[in-house]
Amino acid sequence: MGKLKVAVIGCGNISVMHLDSIAAFEDVNLVAVCDIKEERAVAASQKYGGRVYTDYLEMFQKEKLDAVHICLPHYLHVPVSVDAFKNGINVICEKPMSIKYDDAVRAVETAEEYGVQYGIIFQCRYNAPSLLVKSRIEDGKLGTVKCGRTTLTWYRPDNYYDSSDWKGTWDKEGGGVVIDQAIHSLDLANWMINSTPVEIQSALHNRNHKIMVVEDTAEGLIKYANGALLSFYAMNNYLVDEPIEIRLLCENGKATFTYDNAVIEYKDGTVETAENNFDEAFKYSGGKDYWGFQHAVQIRQFYNAVLGKEKLEITGKEALKIQKIVCDIYDNGGMIKKS
Ligand SMILES: NC(=O)c1ccc[n+]([C@@H]2O[C@H](COP(=O)([O-])OP(=O)(O)OC[C@H]3O[C@@H](n4cnc5c(N)ncnc54)[C@H](O)[C@@H]3O)[C@@H](O)[C@H]2O)c1
Known part of the structure; x- marks a missing residue:
């Protein structure tokens, strides 16, 4: 071929x-x-x-x-x-x-x-810290997530929106910090929790970007069918792009991870860590650090699936899960009126 x-x-x-x-x-x-x-x-x-x-x-x-x-x-x-x-x-x-x-x-x-x-x-699912935490939830060492929080504090100045003909609009971008940036942190946490959301509460604000109509700040709570609770906070009003931080309280310990590293503290006192392999990631691309570096890994898997060599993990069907959450956040976030 x-x-x-x-x-x-x-x-x-x-x-x-x-x-x-x-x-x-x-x-x-x-x-x-x-x-x-x-x-x-x-x-x-x-x-x-x-x-x-x-x-x-x-x-x-x-x-x-x-x-x-x-x-x-x-x-x-x-x-x-x-x-x-x-x-x-x-x-x-x-x-x-x-x-x-x-x-x-x-x-x-x-x-x-x-x-x-x-x-x-x-x-971001392909970062080494994400993969370690996911595998320890799945193999039972860390166990099921009971409760979690995600924090995203990034910098998107007015000219980020001003220089684009689609960002910062409801009709072309579909929202602001939630659909564009926090979709990553929410997807990671949702993937770890691996249950069905049964209730989503959210509040959306535009606190500092009067140049645009969509939200630059969002917070809320997602309640899951298995009882897990996920609190989220996201905003684009910081001065730098801090690494997204996700903290998960699980049956057998606590996991804290960013794009760069993960620390798992088990209840028995042992600790396990992981760090992203930047040399491997930069082999392919000079992208920005908050993009998470792992595009090539995911795209390679896509081509292996096209060639019938590997199963595609993040299919459209899989991505519907986070799409539903994002859309529900907008439907429930009463502070900003969609036009
Ligand atoms: N995975 C990530 O971390 C990550 C990071 C940044 C952006 N993105 C996503 O990538 C996508 C693009 O974002 P971007 O920042 O590169 O936007 P961009 O505006 O820089 O690029 C979009 C390009 O599409 C072109 N375009 C518009 N309409 C077109 C059409 N009908 N036919 C052909 N070309 C057309 C525009 O001219 C522009 O060059 C978005 O979905 C964004 O959310 C993902």
Whole structure:
């Protein structure tokens, strides 16, 4: 079998993580790049190769693609994914899979109908600290999560929103700090708790970004079917991007982890730790530290799934879990009125 023919749609900030990953894989060939801002597609093509397109449907027609990477504004994730599925193309899409939950369900159903792989990027699950805590919950050494908290304090100045034609809007981004940044911390905690949310309380505020209408601060509580409680706090009004911190109180001990390291303190007095392997991560890409470095690991798994060598872990169906939580947070967060 020849190399897989792949393309990237959306050549903005995050696309470098995808393009660097593709470049590192010997069995994958970047045949096209697409952006409605032609100069961005041209710049990507000059660095990584591939024919330049400004219309992704034309690209689907002209190139026999095995897979596309969707690195677009949030409101385009479902329509472009669905168009790809209908052309028999496997999709790896940036988070969030959608703005609306029902649209995300439709995308999952369409991928199943056309028999293609549908992966959603949540690269932080592949950090060594996340993997250690998850494995100790699953093998019973740490046991079930009883209670947890997540803290995200990041810096997004006004010009982060001002320089974008879609960030900071309800219709194109779908929200602010929750759907864009805290989706990572909430997904990690939800993945660890591994139960079904039965109640979500939330409050959303815009405390310091009068340039935009969506929330820059959110807090709330998620109650789970197994009795676990997860408190969350997220805001984009800090001066730096502090590492997300997640603390979990479990049956047999306490786990505290960030992207960088994990410390597990067991009730018997023993301690177990893990650190992210930055040398390994930077082998592929020069991304930003708060992005978590592990795009290449997840994208490699996606291609192994396309080749039938490995099962895809974060499928569209799996990502529906965090999509539902994010959408419920917005539905329940009464402080900000959606327009
Ligand atoms: N996984 C992570 O940690 C992480 C980090 C940053 C961004 N992201 C996600 O990546 C996605 C993109 O974010 P970004 O910061 O790169 O945005 P961006 O605005 O920098 O890039 C988006 C690109 O899409 C292009 N585009 C818009 N409409 C198009 C269309 N119809 N056809 C082709 N191209 C089109 C724009 O011109 C732009 O170049 C978002 O979903 C965001 O949440 C994920």
